[in-house]
Amino acid sequence: MAYNERVVDHYENPRNVGSLDKSDEGVGTGLVGAPACGDVMKLQIQVSPDGIIEDAKFKTFGCGSAIASSSLVTEWVKGKTLDEAIEIKNTHIAEHLALPPVKIHCSVLAEDAIKAAVADYRAKHVGVSGDANAEHAETVDAAE
Amino acid sequence: MVENVTGANINLPIYLDYQATTPLDPRVLEVMMPYLTDNFGNPHSRSHSFGWEAEEGVEKAREQVASLIGANPKEIVFTSGATESNNLAIKGVGEFYKDRRNHIITVVTEHKCVLDTCRHLEQEGFRITYLPVQKNGLLDLDKLREAISDETVLVSVMAVNNEIGVIQPIAEIGAICREHGAFFHTDAAQAVGKIPLDVNEMNIDLMSISGHKLYGPKGIGVLYVRRKPRVRLKAMINGGGQERGMRSGTLAPMLCVGIGEACAIAQKDMGSDNERIRSLSNRLAKGLEDTLPDIFLNGDAEQRYPGNINYSFAFVEGESLMMGIKDLAVSSGSACTSSSLEPSYVLRAIGVEEDLAHTSLRIGIGRFTTEAEIDYSVATLKAHVSKLREMSPLWEMAQEGIDIKSIEWSDH
Incomplete structure (x- = not known):
């Protein structure tokens, strides 16, 4: 199978690989996927007190398209507000990376990872800011 | 043509898929x-x-x-x-x-x-x-x-x-x-x-x-x-x-x-062919097992043809590994290489759990494989498995002592 050059670029030079301290109050962690399905993504966001995503890190177990999707979204979420970040749709990711139909689930997982990270951050700050009504994405937290 | 550390010349990519087909002698x-x-x-x-x-x-x-x-x-x-x-x-x-x-x-x-x-x-x-x-x-x-x-x-x-x-x-x-x-x-x-x-x-x-x-x-x-x-x-x-x-x-x-x-x-060369292939197979296995932890040979260790080696590289997904080792022509037991998303039915039949089945590679050694090619392959595999493990959330959890089976994963 031939890969799109953007997928190859993200695979060979992944952006923002790593971990943030998941117990930090300013960090939201999303862990989505399952080992049995061949894809697990961990996406972490560092959020400033005024609600801007300042930094993002990822680790992914999965095919090249899954690695590229998660690497890409770490770039896209930086500088966005939480509300802006959860507006990122899998279709944008799939289109940017020219994913074939069998790889669309990788972009879905990346979208889920953003929502899970935002939901985790918001759960840590319920009642603190105006974010009490944060939606709760279906997710699994590695810490639990 | 590239030169490996021992100075031996090898042509890339290296063919390690002798079960799919063999070159014409x-x-x-x-x-x-x-x-x-x-x-x-x-x-x-x-x-x-x-x-x-x-x-x-x-x-x-x-x-x-x-x-x-x-x-x-x-x-x-x-x-x-x-x-x-x-x-x-x-x-x-x-x-x-x-x-x-x-x-x-x-x-x-x-x-x-x-x-x-x-x-x-x-x-x-x-x-x-x-x-x-x-x-x-x-x-x-x-x-x-x-x-x-x-x-x-x-x-x-x-x-x-x-x-x-x-x-x-x-x-x-x-x-x-x-x-x-x-x-x-x-x-x-x-x-x-x-x-x-x-x-x-x-x-x-x-x-x-x-x-x-x-x-x-x-x-x-x-x-x-x-x-x-x-x-x-x-x-x-x-x-x-x-x-x-x-x-x-x-x-x-x-x-x-x-x-x-x-x-x-x-018929004429089976003895000498097998002796060479067995020695190359052992060299590959030793090279990998000595330095990479958490790799598992699939199938019986003794009752096997040594030119067919199938390993699970835990915490590293097979297709992403193949994408990295593009100079090595191998085959993956992982789903993503075919259009279905199911891991290999053979690996599942021998009880390899799905998460490990996604991490397997088949490495085929044959009549024309050389020692220099095996050494290059071992070095390439080591480098890419290590790089992908650094990028793997499952490897990170394993290093922290978290049993990934204890986690309630989402279905999708």
Whole structure:
């Protein structure tokens, strides 16, 4: 199978690989996927007190398209507000990376990872800011 | 051409997929060439020298194939490949004897062309038993003894598995079949020319062989069909009655002489080939196991063909690994390489858990693999497995002592 050059670029030079301290109050962690399905993504966001995503890190177990999707979204979420970040749709990711139909689930997982990270951050700050009504994405937290 | 650390030159990419196909041995090509040019005759033409020469080549090839497996040349039927041989053996015997016996036994880790043929017969009203294998990939003979009866017409068990390389206990299976009056067919596409096989010592009644898995040409195979006691089968291709009526159609002499010569070379070189391949296989295994933790060999460690090595590299997904090691032509047991998202059915049948099945690679070593290529491959695999583990959330959890099985993963 031939890969799109953007997928190859993200695979060979992944952006923002790593971990943030998941117990930090300013960090939201999303862990989505399952080992049995061949894809697990961990996406972490560092959020400033005024609600801007300042930094993002990822680790992914999965095919090249899954690695590229998660690497890409770490770039896209930086500088966005939480509300802006959860507006990122899998279709944008799939289109940017020219994913074939069998790889669309990788972009879905990346979208889920953003929502899970935002939901985790918001759960840590319920009642603190105006974010009490944060939606709760279906997710699994590695810490639990 | 690149130079490795020892100064040896190697050509990239390195071919490590000998189970998918083998390169044509130059000695085989040399024997084939005249049949593509001057000796173009139809081997079934009886009235002139063009036909006689072609026939002579075909009959010599028949002897060469027969000699490798301890058969009589009259028991060799040329086909288009192992898929056709397997179809002809199973459907041919099944159809011929169906009024007397209609039960067939096979194994869940067989090649798709055996399993699919059995499914087809199942729809035609045959009773098929698909025996499980043990965790090491080998058939439990007691399971066969329980399943076989005087209803059983055929038992079909492969000699060497194409995905994990384990060698089934062929002689023991043959003895059990003989005791119960059932015919024994073995798909030996991955075994002929690689391990010693003797149809009489092992009580094999039908055997499928593939040309391109033993350094011969693609497009030709053989079905060995025993004459004493006689195995009869219903032909699938009707026509001029070639191949003793079991497989009509004009033979392709260049392909026949090709598989014949490939068998002759295999017979002559099997000992030295195997010694080299075993040593390269050990070198690869040692190189990987000494430095990479959490890698697991799939299939029995002893009862195996050493040129087929299947490893699970825990916490690293197989397709992403293959994308990294693009200089190494290997095959993955991971789902993502095919259009389905299921991991290999062979790995699942031997109880490899789904998460580990997604991390497996099959590395094939053969006649033309060199030591320098193995060293380069080990270094490449080490570098990329380590890099991908640094990127793997599962590896991170394992290092923190978190059991990934204790986590409630989402379904998707």
